[in-house]
Amino acid sequence: MKLEEAKQRFVEAWGTLGTNWGINRTMAQIHALLLVTDEPLSTDQIMELLDISRGNANMNLRALIDWGLAERKVKLGERMEYFTGEKDIWKVAVKIIRERRKREIDPLRSTLRDLKMIDDKEQKKEEYKTFVKLLDDIDSYAESLDRVADKLVLTDRSWFFGTLMKLMAK
Amino acid sequence: MKLEEAKQRFVEAWGTLGTNWGINRTMAQIHALLLVTDEPLSTDQIMELLDISRGNANMNLRALIDWGLAERKVKLGERMEYFTGEKDIWKVAVKIIRERRKREIDPLRSTLRDLKMIDDKEQKKEEYKTFVKLLDDIDSYAESLDRVADKLVLTDRSWFFGTLMKLMAK
DNA sequence: CCGTATTTTCAAAATTTAATGAAAGTTTGT
DNA sequence: ACAAACTTTCATTAAATTTTGAAAATACGG
Numbered sequence: 001m002k003l004e005e006a007k008q009r010f011v012e013a014w015g016t017l018g019t020n021w022g023i024n025r026t027m028a029q030i031h032a033l034l035l036v037t038d039e040p041l042s043t044d045q046i047m048e049l050l051d052i053s054r055g056n057a058n059m060n061l062r063a064l065i066d067w068g069l070a071e072r073k074v075k076l077g078e079r080m081e082y083f084t085g086e087k088d089i090w091k092v093a094v095k096i097i098r099e100r101r102k103r104e105i106d107p108l109r110s111t112l113r114d115l116k117m118i119d120d121k122e123q124k125k126e127e128y129k130t131f132v133k134l135l136d137d138i139d140s141y142a143e144s145l146d147r148v149a150d151k152l153v154l155t156d157r158s159w160f161f162g163t164l165m166k167l168m169a170k
Numbered sequence: 171m172k173l174e175e176a177k178q179r180f181v182e183a184w185g186t187l188g189t190n191w192g193i194n195r196t197m198a199q200i201h202a203l204l205l206v207t208d209e210p211l212s213t214d215q216i217m218e219l220l221d222i223s224r225g226n227a228n229m230n231l232r233a234l235i236d237w238g239l240a241e242r243k244v245k246l247g248e249r250m251e252y253f254t255g256e257k258d259i260w261k262v263a264v265k266i267i268r269e270r271r272k273r274e275i276d277p278l279r280s281t282l283r284d285l286k287m288i289d290d291k292e293q294k295k296e297e298y299k300t301f302v303k304l305l306d307d308i309d310s311y312a313e314s315l316d317r318v319a320d321k322l323v324l325t326d327r328s329w330f331f332g333t334l335m336k337l338m339a340k
Numbered sequence: 341c342c343g344t345a346t347t348t349t350c351a352a353a354a355t356t357t358a359a360t361g362a363a364a365g366t367t368t369g370t
Numbered sequence: 371a372c373a374a375a376c377t378t379t380c381a382t383t384a385a386a387t388t389t390t391g392a393a394a395a396t397a398c399g400g
Contacts, residue, residue, distance in 0.1 A: 003292045003301060006285050010305075013281040020273050022192050024358065036301060043377080053360045058378060079368070079375060089307040103190050111183040115176050122173045131173060131206060135180075137259040144330070147338045160314070167337065168317045194388065213347080223390045228348060249345060249398070 007036045011050070021096075022103070026052055027060040031069055034085025040073040042080050068095045090157040101149045105142055112139045177206045181220075191266075192273075196222055197230040201239055204255025210243040212250050238265045260327040271319045275312055282309045 001009075011032040018028025029050055034041065041049075047057045061083055064070035069092060073082040086092050112135050122128045152160065171179075181202040188198025199220055204211065211219075217227045231253055234240035239262060243252040256262050282305050292298045322330065 001285075001288050003288055003295065003298055006288045007301065010285055010301075013285070017274070017278055017281070020192065020277070022190065026358080035304060038297075038300070054377085055361065055379080056359050059359090062378085081377080087304075089304070089311055093311055104187075107190070108187055111187070115171075115180055115183070118171050118173055118176045125173065127208075128173055130208070131177065131180075134205060134257075134259070141259055141263055144335055144338075147335065151338045163337070165314055165317065167333070168314075168321045196388080224347085225349080225391065226389050229389090232348085251347080 010036055022100075024060070026050070026056055027063055030057070030060050031064055031085060034064075034070055034083060035087065037085075040075070040082030040084045042082050044080075046083070067099050090160075094153050097149050097152055101146065105146050105149065109139060109142050109146070112142070180206055194230070196220070196226055197233050200227070200230050201234055201255060204234075204240055204253060205257065207255075210245070210252030210254045212252050214250075216253070237269050260330075264323050267319050267322055271316065275316050275319065279309060279312050279316070282312070 011029050014032030014035075015025040015029040018031075019025055021028075030046060033046065033049060043054065043057050043061065046052075046061070047054055050057070061070060064083075064085075065072065068086065070083050070085050073084050075082055086095070115135055116132065118128065118132070181199050184202035184205075185195040185199040188201075189195055191198075200216060203216065203219060213224065213227050213231065216222075216231070217224055220227075231240060234253075234255075235242065238256065240253050240255050243254050245252055256265070285305055286302065288298065288302070
């Protein structure tokens with residue numbers, strides 16, 4: 001396999017994986033393309049390389065910028081915008097964790113909070129207690145996930161690979 | 171809010187959340203319904219309560235059983251099958267982690283392995299080294315995730331809430 | 341076996357999600 | 371202020387996913 005072919009396959013594979021991760025294929029492919037390309041790319045180059053429309057390229061580049069996975073680069077004397085990808089995989093991971101938490105954990109906890117507002121008069125029922133216990137149980141795991149996410153986002157990679165991974169080995 | 175209404179809303183909410191988690195709405199709703207219901211439910215009851223077709227109910231019940239989140243209960247003297255949900259949230263979480271790893275981490279690592287098979291003659295290029303470094307970097311995070319998942323699946327909830335969560339607080 | 345109750349399958353329909361591309365908007369140089 | 375270069379929006383179209391429902395398969399009692 002040649003290098004270019006491998007890169008090509010990486011882009012395709014990242015696109016497919018993105019799908020499993022709840023990220024749309026194009027967004028993941030653009031991200032992968034920026035990851036394997038050292039020089040900044042223009043929208044037109046991205047359209048050409050991935051064979052996608054201008055609208056699609058634009059929307060997904062914007063989404064990547066929102067996530068903090070890509071950034072705009074202005075080239076002196078040029079009007080066209082160029083884009084680069086965050087190359088530091090730890091930072092990429094942190095940004096993905098942050099977004100996933102926002103999409104997955106936050107809405108879960110907020111729903112659980114809402115549901116706990118059940119009428120007082122029902123509180124004697126056994127059934128009521130079981131239900132509230134379920135909500136509390138789920139919330140306590142959600143809270144833990146939240147804490148893990150927080151810690152990962154705030155700490156640095158050496159803590160992760162050192163302290164945490166050492167603990168995992170035991 | 172009445173208990174029944176809260177349960178109803180829990181089912182709906184779990185369905186919506188499932189969507190963010192890459193689980194289809196019906197599967198998540200059936201799961202939620204089984205979580206909040208103590209007695210086993212028949213396919214017909216589930217169809218009725220969630221207003222879905224027999225095919226849909228059947229397929230998603232099967233999927234839940236595959237994930238280990240539901241199980242069949244045979245009632246003595248009855249021909250019809252009944253279903254119950256796993257009520258222990260720790261176990262539910264472990265089963266979800268297991269499935270997500272299968273869908274998300276395993277294919278990632280297998281793709282990375284494939285991509286490392288690049289032609290020898292290219293290996294001198296700077297570009298080659300950068301690319302392989304990227305693959306290795308990604309794989310080392312994937313491996314860590316894998317380790318975390320493994321540990322969580324094998325260990326018990328007291329380790330999780332004790333040792334791990336204490337570490338997170340620091 | 342046969343008939344009935346129940347479950348499973350799967351092609352077609354419905355729904356949801358993503359991509360297109362042309363038009364509208366913006367920025368910049370002159 | 372205009373026009374060219376470029377970016378963004380969004381209604382429409384296309385693709386992917388989910389749901390339906392009727393037919394086929396299976397299980398069971400007599």
